[in-house]
Amino acid sequence: MRIDIITVLPELLKSPFEASILKRAINAGLVEVHFHNLRDYTTNNYKSIDDTQFGGGAGMVMMIEPIDKCISALKAERDYDEVIYMTPDGETLKQGIANQISLKENIIILCGHYKGVDQRVRDHFITREISIGDYVLSGGELGAAVLCDAVIRLIPGVLGNETSALTDSFQDNLLAPPIYTKPRDYKGWKVPELLFSGNLPEIEKWREEQAYLRTKERRPDLLDD
Ligand code: ADE
Incomplete structure (x- = not known):
């Protein structure tokens, strides 16, 4: 381009x-x-x-x-x-x-x-x-x-991980779900336990739900589109 x-x-x-x-x-x-x-x-x-x-x-x-x-x-x-x-x-x-x-x-x-x-x-x-x-x-x-x-950033090859632009907020009319990294427990503030379960379908389901809830709360107009 x-x-x-x-x-x-x-x-x-x-x-x-x-x-x-x-x-x-x-x-x-x-x-x-x-x-x-x-x-x-x-x-x-x-x-x-x-x-x-x-x-x-x-x-x-x-x-x-x-x-x-x-x-x-x-x-x-x-x-x-x-x-x-x-x-x-x-x-x-x-x-x-x-x-x-x-x-x-x-x-x-x-x-x-x-x-x-x-x-x-x-x-x-x-x-x-x-x-x-x-x-x-x-x-x-x-x-x-x-x-x-x-x-x-959407041009193929620009982002290291090809899937990462696809999971951005807005890409499917939903905001992105919450994300976490180390440490697992910071001052008692814990990462949701499910994310350590290794159960990928359940994790994906949780992310979709969270994305939906966040969108409904912050940007309900996106759900109307
Ligand atoms: N030029 C001045 N204001 C602008 C805006 N909001 N978007 C794009 N171009 C602009």
């Missing part, structure tokens, strides 16, 4: 890709992530990427021209499956969306700033608009990092 991220703040975005699972995925050649500074696609002397709103109103709007130049340069090199715009008014990111995107070969992610982008960018270049939640960030960069993390 190849991900091209268009941003005015590449430095803000780089560090999540330089550690842990994302770094390993990149080093293993399972994903390529490229950053494109929108200011490199400006034609004015000030390298400005935004301007005031037509019709008046507070806040700057990201201009179409540099975005067009950047996206067109990328599209001249290869085909893209999706051009995603990170925006608080997009569809809310869910596990199912991450699953879908993890199957794509090449995607572009455009990070918004200020008031957002000229509507014509959304009308003519963007194929999908994604929000990471009902709150407004200063820009789309952190949202793009969240999306990339959720997607990249």
Whole structure:
């Protein structure tokens, strides 16, 4: 998979890709992530990427021209499956969306700033608009990092244990059950005895029940879906 991220703040975005699972995925050649500074696609002397709103109103709007130049340069090199715009008014990111995107070969992610982008960018270049939640960030960069993390860990071979992404919370509309490790008894706080029984079907049944109970208590909305 190849991900091209268009941003005015590449430095803000780089560090999540330089550690842990994302770094390993990149080093293993399972994903390529490229950053494109929108200011490199400006034609004015000030390298400005935004301007005031037509019709008046507070806040700057990201201009179409540099975005067009950047996206067109990328599209001249290869085909893209999706051009995603990170925006608080997009569809809310869910596990199912991450699953879908993890199957794509090449995607572009455009990070918004200020008031957002000229509507014509959304009308003519963007194929999908994604929000990471009902709150407004200063820009789309952190949202793009969240999306990339959720997607990249699903690419086959990225997680050491292939089954572990499949048992994540949300993967089957249920939250994950409680988990325990050593020590067996910490200050009198004990691990459920069943987990030492060696009875794998019973343990699996217990985990399914716990996942259901936790979901019912914390996120009953997931059970309605
Ligand atoms: N840009 C600003 N707020 C955002 C959000 N909640 N999700 C994605 N991109 C954003």
